Amino acid sequence: SGKAEDDGGGGSGGSGDTASEGDELVTGPGVGDDTITVGALTDMTAAYATLGASVTQGQQLYVKEANAAGGVCERDLELVVRDHAYDAGQAGTFYAELEPDVIGFSQFIGSPYVAAAKDSIDANQTTVIAQAWTASLLGSEYIHMIGTTYDIETINAIDFLMNEKGLSEGDSIGHVYFEGDYGENALEGAEYAAEQVGLTVVGQAIKPTDEDMTAQVTALARDGVSAIIVSAGPRQAASVAGVAAAAGLGVPIVGNNSAFAPQLLATEAAPALLGEFYIAAPSLPIGSDESAPATLAEAYTAEFPDAVLDMGVVAGYGAMELFTEALRGACDAGDLSREGVAAAFGELNAYDNGFGVVNDFSAPDAPSSLESYILKPDAEAPGGLVVEAEGFVSDLAEGFPRG
Amino acid sequence: MSDLLTKVREGLRPPAAAGSGAGSGRWLVPVVWLAIGLALLAFPFYLETFWLRTGLLAMAAAIGAIGLNMLSGSTGQLSLGHAFFLAMGAYGYCVLAGDPDGPATGLGLPPLLAVVLAVLLTGVAGGLFSPIAGRLRGAYLGIATLALIFIGQHVLFNAHDLTGGFNGRVVPRLEVFGFVFDAERIVVAGVPFQAMEKLWYVGLVLLLGCVLFARGVLRGRPGRAMNAIRDHQIAAGVMGVPVARYRGMVFVISSMYAGLAGVLLALVFERTVPTYFSIVLSLEYLAMIVIGGLGSVGGAVLGATFVSMTPLILTRYSEALPLVTAPGTGGGFAPGEVSRFLYGGAVVAAVLFLPGGLARLPAAWRARQRARRPAGEAGPDTQRNEEVPR
Amino acid sequence: MSAASAGAGTGADNRAPADAAAPRALEVSGLTVRFAGLTALDTVSFTVAPGSIHALIGPNGAGKSTCFNVLSGVYRAAAGSVRLGEHELTRMAPERIAGLGVARTFQNLALSQHATVADTLLLGRHRLTRAGFLATGLRLPSATREAARHRDRMREIAAFLGLEPYLDHPAGVLPYGLQKTVELGRALCMEPEVLLLDEPIAGMTPTERRHAAGVISSVRDSLGLSVLLVEHDMGVVMRLADRVTVLDFGRRIADGPPEQVQNDPDVLRAYLGADAAGDRDEEAPAGPGDDDRGETR
Amino acid sequence: MGAADLRVRGLNAGYGPVRALTDVSLDVPDGAVTAVLGGNGAGKSTLLRALSGTLRFHGGAVTGGTVEYDGARLDGRPAASVVAAGVVQVPEGRQVFARMTVADNLRAGALGRRGDRAAQQAARNRVHELFPVLADRAQQRAGLLSGGEQQMLAMGRALMARPRLLLLDEPSLGLAPMMAARIAETVREINTQGTTVLLVEQNASLALRLASHAVVLETGEVALSGTAEELSASDEVRRRYLGVADEEAAADAAAGIAAEDAGVAAHPPLTRWTA
Amino acid sequence: MTTFLELLATGVSLGSVYALIALGFVIIYKSTEVVNFAHASLLLAGGYFAVLSREHIGFWPALLVGVAGAAALGMLLEFLVIRRYRGRDHSVLAIVTIGIDIVLITEFARRIGPKIFSYGDPWGSAMVSLGPISVPQTRIAAFVTAAALITLFLVAFRYTTWGVAMRAAAENRETAALMGVRLGWVSASAWGVAGALAAVAALFLSVFPTTGLDRDTGLIALKAFPAAIIGGLDSTTGALVGGLTVGVTQALATGYQSELSFLGNGIGELAPYLVMVLVLLIRPAGLFGTRELSRV
Numbered sequence A: 001s002g003k004a005e006d007d008g009g010g011g012s013g014g015s016g017d018t019a020s021e022g023d024e025l026v027t028g029p030g031v032g033d034d035t036i037t038v039g040a041l042t043d044m045t046a047a048y049a050t051l052g053a054s055v056t057q058g059q060q061l062y063v064k065e066a067n068a069a070g071g072v073c074e075r076d077l078e079l080v081v082r083d084h085a086y087d088a089g090q091a092g093t094f095y096a097e098l099e100p101d102v103i104g105f106s107q108f109i110g111s112p113y114v115a116a117a118k119d120s121i122d123a124n125q126t127t128v129i130a131q132a133w134t135a136s137l138l139g140s141e142y143i144h145m146i147g148t149t150y151d152i153e154t155i156n157a158i159d160f161l162m163n164e165k166g167l168s169e170g171d172s173i174g175h176v177y178f179e180g181d182y183g184e185n186a187l188e189g190a191e192y193a194a195e196q197v198g199l200t201v202v203g204q205a206i207k208p209t210d211e212d213m214t215a216q217v218t219a220l221a222r223d224g225v226s227a228i229i230v231s232a233g234p235r236q237a238a239s240v241a242g243v244a245a246a247a248g249l250g251v252p253i254v255g256n257n258s259a260f261a262p263q264l265l266a267t268e269a270a271p272a273l274l275g276e277f278y279i280a281a282p283s284l285p286i287g288s289d290e291s292a293p294a295t296l297a298e299a300y301t302a303e304f305p306d307a308v309l310d311m312g313v314v315a316g317y318g319a320m321e322l323f324t325e326a327l328r329g330a331c332d333a334g335d336l337s338r339e340g341v342a343a344a345f346g347e348l349n350a351y352d353n354g355f356g357v358v359n360d361f362s363a364p365d366a367p368s369s370l371e372s373y374i375l376k377p378d379a380e381a382p383g384g385l386v387v388e389a390e391g392f393v394s395d396l397a398e399g400f401p402r403g
Numbered sequence B: 001m002s003d004l005l006t007k008v009r010e011g012l013r014p015p016a017a018a019g020s021g022a023g024s025g026r027w028l029v030p031v032v033w034l035a036i037g038l039a040l041l042a043f044p045f046y047l048e049t050f051w052l053r054t055g056l057l058a059m060a061a062a063i064g065a066i067g068l069n070m071l072s073g074s075t076g077q078l079s080l081g082h083a084f085f086l087a088m089g090a091y092g093y094c095v096l097a098g099d100p101d102g103p104a105t106g107l108g109l110p111p112l113l114a115v116v117l118a119v120l121l122t123g124v125a126g127g128l129f130s131p132i133a134g135r136l137r138g139a140y141l142g143i144a145t146l147a148l149i150f151i152g153q154h155v156l157f158n159a160h161d162l163t164g165g166f167n168g169r170v171v172p173r174l175e176v177f178g179f180v181f182d183a184e185r186i187v188v189a190g191v192p193f194q195a196m197e198k199l200w201y202v203g204l205v206l207l208l209g210c211v212l213f214a215r216g217v218l219r220g221r222p223g224r225a226m227n228a229i230r231d232h233q234i235a236a237g238v239m240g241v242p243v244a245r246y247r248g249m250v251f252v253i254s255s256m257y258a259g260l261a262g263v264l265l266a267l268v269f270e271r272t273v274p275t276y277f278s279i280v281l282s283l284e285y286l287a288m289i290v291i292g293g294l295g296s297v298g299g300a301v302l303g304a305t306f307v308s309m310t311p312l313i314l315t316r317y318s319e320a321l322p323l324v325t326a327p328g329t330g331g332g333f334a335p336g337e338v339s340r341f342l343y344g345g346a347v348v349a350a351v352l353f354l355p356g357g358l359a360r361l362p363a364a365w366r367a368r369q370r371a372r373r374p375a376g377e378a379g380p381d382t383q384r385n386e387e388v389p390r
Numbered sequence C: 001m002s003a004a005s006a007g008a009g010t011g012a013d014n015r016a017p018a019d020a021a022a023p024r025a026l027e028v029s030g031l032t033v034r035f036a037g038l039t040a041l042d043t044v045s046f047t048v049a050p051g052s053i054h055a056l057i058g059p060n061g062a063g064k065s066t067c068f069n070v071l072s073g074v075y076r077a078a079a080g081s082v083r084l085g086e087h088e089l090t091r092m093a094p095e096r097i098a099g100l101g102v103a104r105t106f107q108n109l110a111l112s113q114h115a116t117v118a119d120t121l122l123l124g125r126h127r128l129t130r131a132g133f134l135a136t137g138l139r140l141p142s143a144t145r146e147a148a149r150h151r152d153r154m155r156e157i158a159a160f161l162g163l164e165p166y167l168d169h170p171a172g173v174l175p176y177g178l179q180k181t182v183e184l185g186r187a188l189c190m191e192p193e194v195l196l197l198d199e200p201i202a203g204m205t206p207t208e209r210r211h212a213a214g215v216i217s218s219v220r221d222s223l224g225l226s227v228l229l230v231e232h233d234m235g236v237v238m239r240l241a242d243r244v245t246v247l248d249f250g251r252r253i254a255d256g257p258p259e260q261v262q263n264d265p266d267v268l269r270a271y272l273g274a275d276a277a278g279d280r281d282e283e284a285p286a287g288p289g290d291d292d293r294g295e296t297r
Numbered sequence D: 001m002g003a004a005d006l007r008v009r010g011l012n013a014g015y016g017p018v019r020a021l022t023d024v025s026l027d028v029p030d031g032a033v034t035a036v037l038g039g040n041g042a043g044k045s046t047l048l049r050a051l052s053g054t055l056r057f058h059g060g061a062v063t064g065g066t067v068e069y070d071g072a073r074l075d076g077r078p079a080a081s082v083v084a085a086g087v088v089q090v091p092e093g094r095q096v097f098a099r100m101t102v103a104d105n106l107r108a109g110a111l112g113r114r115g116d117r118a119a120q121q122a123a124r125n126r127v128h129e130l131f132p133v134l135a136d137r138a139q140q141r142a143g144l145l146s147g148g149e150q151q152m153l154a155m156g157r158a159l160m161a162r163p164r165l166l167l168l169d170e171p172s173l174g175l176a177p178m179m180a181a182r183i184a185e186t187v188r189e190i191n192t193q194g195t196t197v198l199l200v201e202q203n204a205s206l207a208l209r210l211a212s213h214a215v216v217l218e219t220g221e222v223a224l225s226g227t228a229e230e231l232s233a234s235d236e237v238r239r240r241y242l243g244v245a246d247e248e249a250a251a252d253a254a255a256g257i258a259a260e261d262a263g264v265a266a267h268p269p270l271t272r273w274t275a
Numbered sequence E: 001m002t003t004f005l006e007l008l009a010t011g012v013s014l015g016s017v018y019a020l021i022a023l024g025f026v027i028i029y030k031s032t033e034v035v036n037f038a039h040a041s042l043l044l045a046g047g048y049f050a051v052l053s054r055e056h057i058g059f060w061p062a063l064l065v066g067v068a069g070a071a072a073l074g075m076l077l078e079f080l081v082i083r084r085y086r087g088r089d090h091s092v093l094a095i096v097t098i099g100i101d102i103v104l105i106t107e108f109a110r111r112i113g114p115k116i117f118s119y120g121d122p123w124g125s126a127m128v129s130l131g132p133i134s135v136p137q138t139r140i141a142a143f144v145t146a147a148a149l150i151t152l153f154l155v156a157f158r159y160t161t162w163g164v165a166m167r168a169a170a171e172n173r174e175t176a177a178l179m180g181v182r183l184g185w186v187s188a189s190a191w192g193v194a195g196a197l198a199a200v201a202a203l204f205l206s207v208f209p210t211t212g213l214d215r216d217t218g219l220i221a222l223k224a225f226p227a228a229i230i231g232g233l234d235s236t237t238g239a240l241v242g243g244l245t246v247g248v249t250q251a252l253a254t255g256y257q258s259e260l261s262f263l264g265n266g267i268g269e270l271a272p273y274l275v276m277v278l279v280l281l282i283r284p285a286g287l288f289g290t291r292e293l294s295r296v
């Protein structure tokens, strides 16, 4: 019958009977004679459409560049993209569809869906780069995130507030966070840091559909907070900043890296955002004039003239670059199978992609880095952000217990 | 003496020969059904996981849609809260059958028992809502049930112990009399059977059971009472139908169907996630029953298949479609967008051009055939009914 | 001729032991219904003797349908009582009243547009059947048997009313007169003890009226039920009713045997009209033979 | 012939596959009352719907023939434009706006005929004169009126449009004898005040008393037509629609015996159900 | 106390925006008995038309363009879809509007893409002090607009011939046609008005304290459902009361979230629905809605 056992591609059994010129290159699913197929599970139509578009285009740009430069292991990269519209049914089904035919996934948006696929990922040893920075995805040697997780990022942000913005022991900080993994992971970090240094956290859980933060800010003002952390979307962050400014609250506000979009600087919220508003991020912004970001910004704008230059571009391009790096490593080791790729990832313990942070992918239980940059909105810079504080790892973050 | 009456009656042309439209094609029907049945049984031997998963999602959706159709189509009670009951079923099963030592609460009951209890639990939840479900109708009930979704989402996000929060919780494997429906490969007739292949048959059995049960109900005494409530509430009461109680009971049954659909969905997903059970899901179920045909069991199945499969198939074959561009290449329409256009458009088109939904297609076709034949044997209705009781 | 008497005879013979205990009077006493600022029924009392045809007449808006609505549980009475045997109906929900064997038809048709005539009639048998969701869903033999038995009886009733050819038609597209017959059939399917008919023959031709009147008196005779009849066709009322109650502005203005009521000056003034009385006198020899609205030409 | 006549020629109409009118031709002379008689399902309502342009609401359509009023074609026009031409129908079964007050129902009646306030006020006064109960119940919701009251409201509402030709569909349906007589009087009064009336009635005696001309429809076709005198003299009409010449049957019925005709005799009487 | 007053003011001001949206539902429901799930997309459309034209013609003309555009879109929908429906079941039409909404939202979201548009309104982020509390100017404007529009429609429904025609058509299309009501026009005008109201609501949803118009702005319309139901789906006054109830409930539940933490986080979103369920338990047709009349 149609799918009788023989074409099984039995897991590790390298079906690379067409060995490339003498070298005994072991290959696996997704690797053909001339192409290496990489999957991308994205969301381009629903809740994460903005992020999904930037990440995907960043990856497509990288693939184009890499293929122009001769490809990997004498093969061209091929990126197969499926838009799962942030829907559990579609995400799982497209994962199941692509999984047998790709070597791994350079993008997988939606931490619940990554978590849902975890068993299969581990069983099939499929390397996945998740586009989510929650600690809940740590722990698998096949699932990677680039940069630090939201909890650490938030801890670093609080450290920044203590050191630079006069926050001190006994103060309260407000935390406006999305209900869900992102916000709650950030809240864990905030609460840890607060406990360590003697702060009080006043939490305000919100939903993505909440766009008017007046009531939240009023409540925070009542509790006399000295700073606000925003672990929500760009619009919520902008509303918090705007309302706080209008109410004359005058406290510094720090958002996680997902709490900013350059588009905001074209709106009425701009003045408030250009004030005491910061972003904690796991890498340099695309507007940095270091060479890697600058080159990327230029190439991306050339390729997608109408697209927005945001952190998603960096994340997507960087992820594809990292994945390719691992493929190269696997190729060099003569094992372009899934285990080979996974092993190559494990070797990458000091990986620097030029975005200012050195990553270590060898420890599945820890984020690839603990560093955060503190960025500041700037209307002039491409991508709207410039560096306020260079990458650092706070002592608090070093001591953050995992598990 | 009675000539006038006779004339009037002749004018109405009572159906002369029953089933005048069938004629020579009569044998075709069982043959077609047999073929469909055999194909369904054989699919796991031929189709890839993608198709099996898609099919299973459609089966789960069909079960839920049948339940919703009994409520909205047959009893005239609009519900936007179906997603809540789907979630109840999915999470109920997880909690009941879950590993007692796992990260989230689990009672460790035998999975089969857990399925039954989860469905009953959903029924109880539906019953708790009956003070509202029994009293309200139309738009008011529809929007009141919206509250269920928001309550549900709130609980799913906040009751971490039970639900695992945002990232959901792992779904325990189904196990029936020692046979485990997991990814463990067993080989049947040379074909490796993994989770989806095995679950396929579970889905088929459940769906068949649900279809037969619903048909029995709708064609029997309760079905007549339900239609009466929909069409004339007061008359129904005067004829001896306890209206509020019936509404409540149908709500409970529809919830239980949703619960079962939820269990099946959970088994397919292998991990339940709260974001799935949102208002969008409820709206999709409404779309299913409208596209398929209000009040019709077969319609619910067809509608569910259409709505749940369209986005998957379109996305998968997006490159082959005109105007659709692969994600990220800019310009044109993304596959996700096209599938939404299609299914939104299908809802509108079904109501405007195919009153009675997909389920009426065969009848409409037969009527066309009959009209083409010279002797107008057609009954007097068919055109008029915007929704067909069954 | 014999049909009726024979029918009555069979009815008596067939009377099951349970029924033998039956004939219960429907007693309405002091019934009052108010709607914001309007007293639709004002301490109305009358008694429908078991097995009789009792007519309730009165001008439009007198409160006849309101009375029916109270009797069938659709409206709540402000005061007064309605008793059927030992049961007090004023506080019962419609379905419980139906359960006691009180069936009714509606003045302005309350039929489902889509349901077939067969299903409409079967709905009337709801109270007599038991099969619930589980039994019908699982197609338990008990449910199947019950369904078949009641379907047979439904056919019998349909045949009696001449509805058999239309069983598969949607009720909503039948002509008005037939729809009225379907309503009557649905009520008969409830095997009622008391039958409430709200203008059952309005909108029918004289021939049909006669036919329908025959049906009503025939079922009364053969089934031994009590009928409470609201009708404006005085010819029919006078020849069918054993007793007549007349309402005007919610008050009872007359009550008695038809001949007496017909000549009651209050009734003439409020309902039949002085002219009608005049006409009637002139046309008296013709007797109550036909439609009383179309008198002389 | 006067200009404001209604001329129907070869009208065919049906509901999907159901043919309801076949080749119907009739004239409604200006200023007169013309009656349409016929049994249940004869197509009387269908005829009126075809004239007023509301067949489409029932899934029906005119499939042939012409309707001319005052020299202009009416067929094919939407209902609102028929009203604007002065032809107003009182639908079967009253169809008052149940949730609106009586006063608003009357205002709704005036929607089709935009006119100055004074004309509207005059129309309203006239309606209140004809039907004082409508003034008393002005603020009550129409759905709560009794059947007869609703019929009055329906007629009053139509008069608010100051029709030149009034189409009445069974106005005496369900009315008490006195009220039916009142309505009949009102129809005559409306007519004498200059409104042409096309009256559909089952109550043939009442109709023939009011009308000068009449048409008998049978299963969608014109079976008879003529002056009211001719028709009421016709045996056919007397037997079928006036119910006279049938006294034996009536007497039987009076004796509590099931009528011989139409089915009942064919079936044995219903016997009791024994559970 | 000040906090309470501030939250109250926030609630009232937010509630007046909900009231505007709810009024849109009510108008369509009153005139066609359809629950319009496509309101969200009308809202997004109105906003989109306005912000697109703003760069070229300035705020006030752009607002007009938005209002006119959404009204035209509403009428177009009526003409292309609603009018073609032959059946009589209004909940089926409600489901049709879901279909329309899916199509339109997808299209406008596609057009808006990742952008966030600003209205460039004259109020900016200015605040007005009312005693101890201060309220954004935009919200004062919203409140005044909502109150004025609701009064306007209250009067229009009750006293104008348009209102009578609307109500007549809602109840019985055929009979309304027999009265000379041009059904197409009545229903199209209701949809036009609803579109216009949605566009006004879009304005107040996109200006301070929110950040601008983006692809998700329409989602807010969901919150107006409890508002419309609490007030009663067929009552214009109810729209105002319902809107304010939802706004105030939400603001208070959010502001006192820490005190309500036993109910879980983020109770502010849920609270209006709980209030709605309570109201419905006591009054099945909402606070001001007319009970369904039954007369047989």
Ligand SMILES: Nc1ncnc2c1ncn2[C@@H]1O[C@H](COP(=O)(O)OP(=O)(O)OP(=O)(O)O)[C@@H](O)[C@H]1O
Pocket (backbone or CB within 6 Å): C035, C036, C038, C040, C058, C059, C060, C061, C062, C063, C064, C065, C066, C067, C107, D144, D145, D146, D147, D148, D149, D174, D176, E294, E295
């Ligand atoms: N639900 C209600 N709310 C308010 N008033 C009502 C209601 N039902 C009936 N009425 C009023 O009660 C009075 C009696 O009405 P009812 O329908 O009982 O009259 P009827 O005798 O049946 O008249 P008809 O012969 O015309 O049918 C009428 O004035 C009517 O307006």
Ligand SMILES: Nc1ncnc2c1ncn2[C@@H]1O[C@H](COP(=O)(O)OP(=O)(O)OP(=O)(O)O)[C@@H](O)[C@H]1O
Pocket (backbone or CB within 6 Å): B011, B012, B380, B384, C173, C174, C175, C176, C177, C203, D015, D018, D019, D020, D038, D039, D040, D041, D042, D043, D044, D045, D046, D047, D058, D059, D092, D202
């Ligand atoms: N909406 C409809 N759809 C299909 N058939 C219809 C429809 N309305 C009427 N008919 C059929 O058309 C024929 C004529 O009906 P019509 O209503 O015109 O009769 P009528 O003379 O007015 O009868 P009545 O005295 O009962 O009012 C009948 O056979 C009827 O069944």
Ligand SMILES: [Mg+2]
Pocket (backbone or CB within 6 Å): C064, C065, C066, C107, C198, D146, D147
């Ligand atoms: Mg009555």
Ligand SMILES: [Mg+2]
Pocket (backbone or CB within 6 Å): D044, D045, D046, D092
């Ligand atoms: Mg008729």
